[in-house]
Amino acid sequence: MNWKDEWKWLTGLAGAFLVLFYLPVGIPRFNNAVLEGLYLAKSYAQEHVILCLLPAFFIAGAIGVFLSQNTVMKYLGADAKKVLAYGVASVSGTILAVCSCTILPLFAGIYRMGAGLGPAVAFLYSGPAINVLAIILTARILGIELGIARAVGAIVFSVVIGLIMHFVYRHERQGQDGPQMMLGGDDGMRPLWQNILYFAAMIAVLVFANWGRPQAETGFWHLVYASKWIITAASAAGLGVMLVAWFAVPVLKVVAVAAITTVFSLAFPHTPMVGFMVGVIGLSFLTSTQEGEMQEWFSGSWGFAKQIMPILFAGVLVAGFLLGRPGHEGVIPSVWVSSLVGGNSLFANFIASVAGAFMYFATLTEVPILQGLMGSGMGKGPALALLLAGPAVSLPNMLVIRSVIGTGKTVVYVTLVIVMATISGFLYGTVF
């Protein structure tokens, strides 16, 4: 026996045994919580995956491949105009990053080799909160209001926090002693109007496919709702034309995919998801079998799917287990949640901000967790506070930030984030 190696097995087995031995099966609250987790996972799978997540992955992949990150980074380089740098830093998270592991190197780079502390902090704060996938999912699941509030709040406060940090440390000589920024080779860009049309078509597909039924049975919004599949199909057709015209995808292939999609859509008129899914598979076929840009687009999108879906599903199961679906209870009693973060007191907002700041949210899992919390009685203000403080900072990334800018600045930064998130949550909760 070699105990040096065997003890891992022993602890593992003993741990599993103890968990099973004391497993609280049969206790209603536990049994119910397991069911809640499964229910929530099922509802995500049915409602959000095909129509929302899949097109969102394609959009995120396209951003990575077709929009030039280099152009953006030029505005954050050492010679950049300061005003411009703040502006660009606060919104560039949308196209630069999807997970926090890409945020941190960019942050360190902007600080060391680029525009300095202020814009770097602005980027650090807004980046994780305004990436496309996060905004889409927030708006879809937690409501369009909160989605917009999240984006706007992140942009505004990133600039404010960046400026304050810059002001506090204005006497320090700022970075810029490092090596020159290395940027990837210039990618052959197509004209701006082509990019705009192309992204507009994709976003139109996403938005109209998810168009919700309005309250009124008449009027403009209802008209949009009634014809949402026609608009979606038209946008998709437009996308197909662009693929042929600008991306050199063979006409025959596109026509074939469009024809098959149409056949399935007409064959299952009451479950539009079938047609939509066939369309997505068709697009995957078109992009993955085409050399060059198209294939990069597909593999980028597929990369996001691989990275995000497993964590999201696990996150949904756990959130459902702990907090239950909206209107139901999980393991944690709703009373606890609502007594801590219910209503819209400054205290509730503060607790939500602090919790958000220290907790680590894997990409996008903040959404189902927040859904559970809100279902258990969390107020709208504290929800926004948690969204603003949550993804931007967590204990693990505080440690990395500290290694880049030092302890003092990190403490100031985290404090600012918590204070700002508390205030903005409070204001939002008061207004809405």
Next chain:
Amino acid sequence: MKKLQILGTGCAKCIKLAANTEEAAKKAGIEYEIEKVTDINQIMKYGVMMTPALAVDGKVKVVGKVLPPAEIEALIKD
């Protein structure tokens, strides 16, 4: 002996790039050594902000994307 460095904080893409590089180096049949640079301050010293990146003998060749093995092979051969 070629020194192949993978610069990245350890995200999925960095692991993929490391795997592709290893495959390419084996195929190219060169003598090589792979080093993973995960400390963010070290990565900054190379001037790299978009991870993952690949450096050959200390020179950064690829920034911010995962190249397929075939393309890496071309980069490290000469």
